[in-house]
Amino acid sequence: MAGLGMTTKSADAVSRRMTCVSRHLIPEWNHTHSPSLGISSCSNSGFHDTYHRVHGEVPTHIPPWRPALDDSGKDFADIIYEKAVGEGIAKITINRPEKRNAFRPQTVKELMRAFNDARDDNSIGVIIFTGKGSKAFCSGGDQSLRGKEGYVDYDNFGRLNVLDLQLQIRRLPKPVIAMVAGYAVGGGHVLHMVCDLTIAADNAVFGQTGPKVGSFDAGYGASIMSRLVGPKRAREMWFMARFYNAKEAEKMGLVNTVVPLEKLEEETIKWSREILRNSPMAIRLCKSAINATDDGHAGLQQIGGDATLLFYGTEEGTEGKNAYLERRKPDFSRFPRLP
Numbered sequence: 001m002a003g004l005g006m007t008t009k010s011a012d013a014v015s016r017r018m019t020c021v022s023r024h025l026i027p028e029w030n031h032t033h034s035p036s037l038g039i040s041s042c043s044n045s046g047f048h049d050t051y052h053r054v055h056g057e058v059p060t061h062i063p064p065w066r067p068a069l070d071d072s073g074k075d076f077a078d079i080i081y082e083k084a085v086g087e088g089i090a091k092i093t094i095n096r097p098e099k100r101n102a103f104r105p106q107t108v109k110e111l112m113r114a115f116n117d118a119r120d121d122n123s124i125g126v127i128i129f130t131g132k133g134s135k136a137f138c139s140g141g142d143q144s145l146r147g148k149e150g151y152v153d154y155d156n157f158g159r160l161n162v163l164d165l166q167l168q169i170r171r172l173p174k175p176v177i178a179m180v181a182g183y184a185v186g187g188g189h190v191l192h193m194v195c196d197l198t199i200a201a202d203n204a205v206f207g208q209t210g211p212k213v214g215s216f217d218a219g220y221g222a223s224i225m226s227r228l229v230g231p232k233r234a235r236e237m238w239f240m241a242r243f244y245n246a247k248e249a250e251k252m253g254l255v256n257t258v259v260p261l262e263k264l265e266e267e268t269i270k271w272s273r274e275i276l277r278n279s280p281m282a283i284r285l286c287k288s289a290i291n292a293t294d295d296g297h298a299g300l301q302q303i304g305g306d307a308t309l310l311f312y313g314t315e316e317g318t319e320g321k322n323a324y325l326e327r328r329k330p331d332f333s334r335f336p337r338l339p
């Protein structure tokens, strides 16, 4: 090594780096059959590189939650909206456990208010989306309120407003993590799929029920599923409307990790804190980039908007604005025309 001009110190560094990189190259077999070697464990413990020494372990304790409202100041009836004290985490919970957290139009409207507030609150960096209790994340649209045009609320109009919520989660420039215990079925299954990550408890059950009850989601419910599990599996899930347990869902690529039910919140908090250590702008761009192709023009608009947002922070962008306000010609000559 010395002959190649490498000092012992730098050879050590290379060797440490190789070990670290090779740990990322876990063969497919391990991902599929040995969850203990899965992504969640690579990220923290067992690594002794400089990054891990500087940053230390990610704490797993559950933070105290404080009830939150949006700017309307109105209480929520169908959901619980909370923020973690001293941390950048919001938690939004569907609170209809007696109906396995089925949503009605009112539920969806409240969810949209809470998600909007969490988006606007610049102290929040990660949003956890879950269902009350351990029996269900969400069992889809409330079938007892289903009318001829959708789900009927107090005003007697049918609505399919969960589609707007799906779009809102997709476009929200912060990670949304579905924390799933029990059933995530029907429209509830689509909701977890549109979230950025899914952490599942070992009692979680996933599946579409639409074709059994005369319904289907031909939007994200079909397209995102096909992306996640592949077109053959997506057909299986929709044609057969079978249920899949948490381990099966993990193997199919529907969820990021499976943990014992009693560890579900701890693990989700840990993932949230690990994300919060990283650059919010990098995460924002990664989310819009990953969605861009699938979301077509809307996806390009999202990532294009991010580019404008960044450009506004540059001297070049500011020169244009200042020149306009000062009623002079802008001087862009000092800005390089980069290759």
Ligand SMILES: CC(C)(COP(=O)(O)OP(=O)(O)OC[C@H]1O[C@@H](n2cnc3c(N)ncnc32)[C@H](O)[C@@H]1OP(=O)(O)O)[C@@H](O)C(=O)NCCC(=O)NCCSC(=O)CCC(=O)c1ccccc1C(=O)O
Binding pocket: 098, 099, 100, 102, 135, 136, 139, 140, 141, 142, 143, 144, 150, 151, 159, 160, 161, 162, 163, 183, 185, 186, 187, 188, 209, 210, 213, 215, 216, 217, 218
């Ligand atoms: C989820 C179950 C498998 C749980 O089974 P189990 O633990 O045995 O509990 P149950 O005894 O069945 O249920 C307890 C209690 O909850 C009520 N309930 C459960 N789910 C619903 C529901 N979705 N709607 C209304 N009520 C529900 C149940 O009746 C019981 O009440 P009791 O009074 O105690 O009797 C099982 O419950 C189950 O299979 N549930 C139904 C799942 C389902 O089929 N969901 C609807 C799928 S279709 C859908 O979600 C529409 C999607 C959608 O929203 C959409 C799609 C495309 C475009 C637009 C839209 C849109 O906006 O609507």
